[in-house]
Amino acid sequence: MSEVLVRCENVGKKFCRDLKSSLWYGVKDSLTDLFRRNQPAMAANTEPAGDAINKLRAGEFWANRNVSFELKRGQCLGLIGRNGAGKTTLLKMLSGLIKPDTGRIEVHGRTGALIALGAGFNPVLTGRENVFVNGSVLGVTKREMQRKLDEIVQFAEIEEFIDSPVRTYSSGMQVRLGFAIASTLEPDVLIIDEVLAVGDVGFRTKCYNRIFKLRNKASLIFVSHTMSHVDRLCSHAMVLHSGQCHFLGETNLAIDKYNTLFTSQAKPEQVAPGVEVHSVRFNGMENPQITTLSGADALTISMVTSLPSRVQELEVTVSFLDMSLDLISQASSRFVPSKLVTAKNPHVIKVHIPAINMGSGKRLLSIALVSSLTNEILYWGHGSWEMNVMNKVFVPTPSMLSAEFSLETAPG
Template identity: 40%
Template sequence: MTINITKPEVSDKSQDSEIVLSVNGVSKKFCRSLKRSLLYGVQDITSELLGSRTKSDKLRPNEFWALKDVSFELRRGESIGLVGKNGSGKTTLMRIIAGLIKPDTGFVKGVGRVAPLIALGAGFNPILTGRENIYANMSILGLSKKEIDEHFDEVVEFAEIGNAIDAPVQTYSSGMLARLGFSSAIHTNPDILLIDEVLSVGDAKFVAKCERRLHKLRENGTAYVIVSHHSPSILSACQSAVYLSHGEVIASGNAEKVVNQYEADLFNDGRTQASGVMFRDERTSDESPGLDIVSLFFRGNDDEILQALVSGKAVKLCIGIKSHQKIDNVNLRLAISELGGEGNSILYIGGSNDNKFFDLLPGKYEIQIHLPYLVLGPGTYSMYLFLRKDSFYTLDIVEPFIFTVNSNGKMIKSKVYQPRSWELVSIEAE
């Protein structure tokens, strides 16, 4: 599946000349058995040396596809996000793009210098000093000694290593190692930057400095491939995204749509999406206690019946009822819990608490509860609803009513939606 990313306004170069990364039908398999993996490795190396290795598109015993037929293109100055659960193949794909491992099928074509920000500091030699590791690390990334000499002071200053630069890196903290690795990579002025969950490399002040530098690189034409479980980071930095699951592309294209689908799957945890709509057969007056619930669903702003809700959107909870006789002081009580959770109510609404009682004559009605903002986060929920006369006499019950809430793209770390508005207020104009 090919990702078509909108080209920004650039010079009069042709569109194809702006493509800096092309991933074409890339697949990679691994073996679950260590002994078999070593055996297959020896067989593959031998076949490659003899020139007899054939296309490796079939699984051998105990093998599985870590990636299967992944394709996309990236142009200069653009960025694409990779999302998916742990084990979905994101890091494997990044390592293939970086040239650290070979694909079994397909190929990757890159233009210019590639700088992988993957497991920062992992390639440093612990017995060498920070200075020696900078030269070794940046030379691996393609810089000459002269170029490293020119950038050396900038690398040290950015990493905030100070006098520790001439101490063995085995004496460094993990944060110091990460900062030095990050600084070494970004000062190579790469054409393609691979970012794999590595922006938490220090305190908030240092992270902000890293983000400013990344923004400057992108303005100068550096293209990004970003892996992150933090959806806002993908949405703020990427035009497009690829959603991977078990090595296969589930969705691709517009970043917001892809992230929304990923979050929906993540929060629903593989459960089938609930319909969120219920209709009951009507009972006769002899079968009824006098008042029955005949329907239950949500409506949107256009009064359409919703199959699923969206966090933060306005909705109406609609309860259809049929009264067989005159009944006074009718009210509703409902409790909403996470499906599969501990059973504790997240949201409780009671007509008696809101002093909302209805006097009914025989006929059909729809009680509507208007929710200007749906505060529930993404997930699947169960609702228990009680139709009462006064505060204690129960007329009818719905237990449980299952419905789904989808993400609005801003809920990855929130269980509830907080309505808000923004305003810039001038305190003192010059």
């Protein structure tokens, strides 16, 4: 049976929005804790600490509440959620930087953490000196750090700057050094926040390869807004929403829950004055979500619109996004020789894509109408429709899809 290295039980943390009140509450809580420790007999006759700590005072809010999970050696937990969901607060409690107000945290073994950019570094000290300082904080002997130094410097690729003050490092260099230290010391628990997004593509690839190697020997907690990385690295995932555990389970199901939260908000739609969109159909249906297309299937989009007289030529772009609203592929009339010239309202805009050659998964569709002569955005439905793409084999997604465009006057 695998060893449990991280255990959280009903963990909660609250903060105060007002600085003065926060300082006063901190002093009051510290004195209360000290009083209870020194006067156990009197403490038995006062309000239980648990009851008091579970109450919010004026100006307070829960950053995390009732978060529970276990993480065994060899497992990687993905933490996903919107900005402000409580991910970084939870990581700080797990790494021991702040204390939880409620619940209990157990972390066994050596912990390596990469949470905030430049965290753990003294900007005045050189990179070499910071390596040894970080090692001593983790309980690593100077002799062992000396033995690991070359490997850390080579992995971070900062040989020329290791004896320069860290304050002269770029953000990418700080991330390189921080990850190299945290991962090279072979931690039992490795905590990684989304700071890896600062690094370049080559270094991120090195980091992910090392994470794969560490995953069998350690417990990993990984935070990212890139769902493909979470799906690739994590054995399971937790969705945090408003500081609470919204879902804990299989990674693909957690990503679906996250995307549901993300896309459940009203999707932005921009319509210029004088423009009306009467209908949009996908292969004859108004809701493309009920259709699953394979790479060999065609997609025809028909859009009935009324355009103002100031629009003489039209440019149409159809974009396919992943559920995080990142662009996957698109088709645009900008690259078609023939122009889409307006005539009498209402207009029927047709986009025919002969083959949906892209990877499998849920896709969001965006449609943009732009005046070719003035670049005025006439209509923009950003991620306003959802559809499913299913390919039995891996299909590399092209940046541009081949498509046919037409603009006609609607019959009748």
